[in-house]
Amino acid sequence: MICASMQSFSGLSLLLRGLTGQRGWTPQWRSPEPKAEYDALIVGGGGHGLGAAYYLASEHRLTNIAVLEKGWIGGGNTGRNTTIIRSNYLWDESAALYEHALKLWEDLSRALNYNTMFSQRGVMMLAHTVHDAQVFKRHVHANRVNGIDNEWLTAEQAKAFCPPLNIENIRYPVLGAALQRRGGTARHDAVAWGYARAADASGSTSSRTARSPASAATDAARWRPSRLRAARYAHRASAWRRRVTPASS
Ligand SMILES: Cc1cc2nc3c(=O)[nH]c(=O)nc-3n(C[C@H](O)[C@H](O)[C@H](O)COP(=O)(O)OP(=O)(O)OC[C@H]3O[C@@H](n4cnc5c(N)ncnc54)[C@H](O)[C@@H]3O)c2cc1C
Numbered sequence: 001m002i003c004a005s006m007q008s009f010s011g012l013s014l015l016l017r018g019l020t021g022q023r024g025w026t027p028q029w030r031s032p033e034p035k036a037e038y039d040a041l042i043v044g045g046g047g048h049g050l051g052a053a054y055y056l057a058s059e060h061r062l063t064n065i066a067v068l069e070k071g072w073i074g075g076g077n078t079g080r081n082t083t084i085i086r087s088n089y090l091w092d093e094s095a096a097l098y099e100h101a102l103k104l105w106e107d108l109s110r111a112l113n114y115n116t117m118f119s120q121r122g123v124m125m126l127a128h129t130v131h132d133a134q135v136f137k138r139h140v141h142a143n144r145v146n147g148i149d150n151e152w153l154t155a156e157q158a159k160a161f162c163p164p165l166n167i168e169n170i171r172y173p174v175l176g177a178a179l180q181r182r183g184g185t186a187r188h189d190a191v192a193w194g195y196a197r198a199a200d201a202s203g204s205t206s207s208r209t210a211r212s213p214a215s216a217a218t219d220a221a222r223w224r225p226s227r228l229r230a231a232r233y234a235h236r237a238s239a240w241r242r243r244v245t246p247a248s249s
Contacts, residue, residue: 006201008113028193029073029200038066045069046078047188050195053204063203067196074192086123086183088143088150095146105186114194116186123183124158126165128172136178143180153177 007026017024040056042049045067056062085105087098109116127133136152143150155167158177167174 028197039064042067045073046076047192050192050199053199054195057199057202057204065204073196074189078192079189081188083185084123085186086180087148088139088180090139090142095148099148112194112198116191116194118186120182120184122179122181124177124179126177127175133175140178149182150178150180153179
């Protein structure tokens with residue numbers, strides 16, 4: 001869902017801004033004064049928190065949402081991961097969940113009007129031992145039963161897919177590989193920014209808070225979660241969760 005007030009990106013707009021010294025860009029999301037009450041409060045402005053805000057707004061028409069972020073948007077795990085996207089997980093439930101996500105990724109840049117740099121160049125996992133080969137083949141068969149693309153390649157086929165691959169002159173030679181051709185990479189922090197601006201345009205607010213770092217202590221008083229009220233409350237603070245103080249809702 002793209003709101004009319006959101007500044008849109010296109011090849012032409014990028015060219016025009018480039019020719020005019022990059023002037024005219026506006027902030028992509030707000031960092032407003034907090035309101036006393038929200039329908040939903042989300043702690044953590046990573047991919048999950050901002051994705052939750054975006055889909056609460058676009059799918060469930062909930063627009064009075066605040067996302068509380070103590071650092072910067074997309075600066076958590078979302079901004080420092082390996083960037084791999086794939087859905088070839090073993091268990092039926094995982095595979096279904098990740099396949100749904102992969103299908104969302106395929107249309108996300110268009111839906112958000114924001115380049116997530118998603119590239120389906122394929123994700124190949126190399127088998128170096130008999131055990132690896134058995135496990136990967138098990139994944140391949142389970143995925144194919146679920147209609148998810150995953151294929152077993154011989155070492156030679158793996159090298160044909162990725163010519164720089166050294167399959168022989170190494171301590172643990174490559175015995176084969178599992179390849180998901182629809183897998184690939186994306187820039188996850190760009191996804192967080194895309195979600196942030198789309199959620200913001202639909203009424204949610206992405207905001208900084210200062211729960212932990214002393215450097216932002218001035219914000220802490222006004223953003224102390226015990227002073228905010230919400231009908232729903234979600235922690236999306238991931239690995240930082242142990243530092244989160246439970247908030248009243
Ligand atoms: C090294 C590494 C490699 C990875 N590789 C991949 C990969 O290849 N593919 C893949 O899909 N996944 C990968 N992941 C996993 C993926 O990055 C995470 O699952 C995902 O980023 C989690 O998103 P999140 O929004 O839950 O957390 P985060 O992105 O960590 O966001 C949490 C946010 O909460 C904020 N926060 C914390 N405490 C508070 C507080 N008290 N108040 C306010 N804000 C707070 C933090 O500042 C942070 O911005 C990898 C992870 C790591 C660490």
